[in-house]
Amino acid sequence: MEEFRFDFEKLDVYKRALKFTRDIFTLSGKFQPALQYSLGDQLRRAALSVCNNIAEGSGKQTKSAKVQFYGYSLDSARECIPMISLIYDLKIIKDDEYTFLRNECKEICSMLGGLIASVKH
Numbered sequence: 001m002e003e004f005r006f007d008f009e010k011l012d013v014y015k016r017a018l019k020f021t022r023d024i025f026t027l028s029g030k031f032q033p034a035l036q037y038s039l040g041d042q043l044r045r046a047a048l049s050v051c052n053n054i055a056e057g058s059g060k061q062t063k064s065a066k067v068q069f070y071g072y073s074l075d076s077a078r079e080c081i082p083m084i085s086l087i088y089d090l091k092i093i094k095d096d097e098y099t100f101l102r103n104e105c106k107e108i109c110s111m112l113g114g115l116i117a118s119v120k121h
Contacts, residue, residue: 008058013111017054017077020104021047024080027101031092043083049076050108054115066119074112080105 008014024047028040050073057069084105088098 006055006058008055011054011058011115013108013115014051014054016104016111017047017050017073017108020101020108021051023101023104027093027097031087035087035090035092039083039086043080043087046076046079046083049073050080054112063119067116070112070116070119074109074116077105077108077112 021044024043028036028044031040053069053073053076057066057073060066060069081102084093084098084101087093093101
């Protein structure tokens, strides 16, 4: 039997954001205890907010409400960048992890920009 899927679960940006969030949860689980509950918690919440706002926005009835929540999602994705930079500067992640996470964030931001533009028109 085929599992029911919400409309947002079919969006490529949602799928990518969900994978990014899983990657962030896995990575932050390796942080030292002092960073686990500060930087780790904030990074996890920001990444999860990307997914949550896509889901919430997709259920809104008006274009302006959809754009508002997709915008929140974009804001949350951008919020991840300073934290990714900080964990790199603190040598918690290596060059390849840093590059990968930044590229994923950039792609998600680009995809969200496209989603917002498509809703506006």
